[in-house]
Amino acid sequence: MDIKEWRHVFKLDPDKELNDSQIEAICESGTDAIMIGGTQGVSYDNTIDLMARVRRFPLPCVLEVSNIDSVVPGFDLYLVPMVVNAGSADWIVGKHVEGLMDYGALVKWHEVAVEGYIILNPKAEAAKLTEAKTNLTIEEAKAYARFVDQMVKLPILYVEYSGTYGDPALLRAVRSVVKQARLFYGGGIKEVSQAAEIAEIADTVIVGNVIYENLQTALETVNSVKNTVK
């Protein structure tokens, strides 16, 4: 499992419906991995159900842990979000320590990567839940990026605009200070041209909601990202 090779990832929400032929098209699209996660309505049952349906295809299937009750064994990798611009320490360290109280002894640490999230769309469920400070200046965003990349040296810095297309200028500024982390971008990609624009800046482009709105366009983002040189 080498996240450094991921250019394009589809994020599937266990709380949303996809039929088998849609899952087949997504998994055979050429995307580098399937990430399963969401903020609302994610349960053990809908997570294990979606994992089993994706597992029939030979590509990495990873869980982005959003609540402790939906940690299902059997994924290739577990991505644990740490929301560095959260309004409460619960989403930076609190929930994580609670989780470790329950699961700490069971974790295979080579199967875990922590994501330093900067959440920037105030209307996203994840922003509301974590009371994220979203109105960042470019200098503040760069400071958060340095915190993730240099101070705590997380393997992933995730610039998150879920539900709305982000600011490429801010992303470029963040890019300019990242030295070791993999730069993930997710949020509001609804056109292949947007996927290409982001792929010029970020290491990994995450495509989520458009899967459920316009699957054909979602599938076309794969080649758009892969044909773009960063």
Ligand SMILES: CC(C)=CCC/C(C)=C/CC/C(C)=C/CC/C(C)=C/CC/C(C)=C/CC/C(C)=C/CC/C(C)=C/COP(=O)(O)OP(=O)(O)O
């Ligand atoms: C035993 C085993 C298999 C273990 C592996 C997992 C592991 C390491 C467990 C150890 C314990 C541990 C550290 C658990 C983590 C506990 C936890 C709940 C941490 C908090 C995570 C967190 C900050 C959640 C907040 C919400 C969030 C950031 C979710 C990420 C997904 C996201 C941003 C979705 C986007 O939002 P979406 O809802 O799609 O937005 P729209 O509605 O706008 O579409």
Ligand SMILES: O=P(O)(O)OC[C@@H](O)CO
């Ligand atoms: O759903 P969208 O807006 O594509 O965002 C992707 C992903 O970053 C969500 O966490």
Ligand SMILES: [Mg+2]
């Ligand atoms: Mg979503």
